[in-house]
Amino acid sequence: MKIMNMKKYFLFICLFTIVLSSCRKIVDDTVFDASKQAVVDDQAIHDYFLLRGLPLPAKDPSGLYYEVTNPGTGAHPTINSNISVGYSVYSLDDVELQSFPSFYSALKDRIEAWQIGVPKIGKGDP
Template identity: 30%
Template structure:
């Protein structure tokens, strides 16, 4: 299995809604981007076809909290360390990482919205529609307009 962590991070930097550098401070305001209804419907159909009982978020993604963790939850401005596996809906793994640190504001919208649902030590599965992931653009190992599934363990807030 190839590891596309560098590509994921580079692409995530482009997808982030706010920059993290000396000139653009992070805005801790919650992300409010919503997926189009057609994407939400397709995602719900996928979950139903697989018998997955996930919680719907008003922004258009679904999630399953496997373990809530404990302590304070991260914000979009937090830097976090995670273990994760990213898969396509056919089960193909396109990326994974262990002990990887990111600024949440540098990542795809679905991670910015989903990871703050758990605290350190927590574990979550995110089911993301294309507009909250990589959209219509093909990425290494990810066809455009793909629904993505991420299993994420939040190791810590750095």
Template identity: 30%
Template sequence: MKKYGFALLIWALAATGCQQANETPCDAVPITTQAPQAEVIALKQFIDSSGITAIADKRGFYYTIDSPGSGPKPTVCSNVSVSYSGKLTNGNTFDSAPNISFGLNQLIVGWQEGIPLIAPGGSITLYLPPSLAYGSQEQNGIPANSILIFKIGLSRIN
């Protein structure tokens, strides 16, 4: 794990709070956040100029399903175990972790929407515009307003 290994999780917990098992259960309210058009255009330019073949999601992110996995897919209310790496568009890795568990509702919007596209054993690459990632706030090793690339393998739904 990189020195920022828990940056994603810690930021999400600070931003959304931590839900304990005995608290009110997650209510799967549909996410309505959509990336601004300028971010979508910038992300599409990156995708096109890099020769990446990816699917555009209506909320403004792109993804490739490297392996769909099998079985039921998680929901935003699921607790999951994943392995992942996060990169900037220049190729620099800013974070990675093997086999880490968390509730999807505690994470950035791009992960809440992207991970449920695969089942356990599957893997996905997410191309996230800033507003579906960390936005205008600089994070450890992540400049403000960065397009982020996450390779995520879903081990299991806990």
């Protein structure tokens, strides 16, 4: 009986090992270089505006490009503010990826680009 139980455990361990090893990701030898990717992204952004004859927007030291077309008249939000915004997201080939006419959230819960960019806009900016 012990041998039968050992065989079951052995088969279970073998099966478990096979399953885990089949989940292993194949990793190539390339290493992601954020600074090289930033240069590629920066060029893509420049090309986008150049090809459309648009002026290049301001660039924050973080790398975020932004343009405030109407600065609003109210206070600027802080990281601890709750915000209500409407927005649309487009790819560089002008495909709309996401759109919300009204979105309410704590700014601290949003992505870093929002945390940097939204405080540049005063309350009341359409």
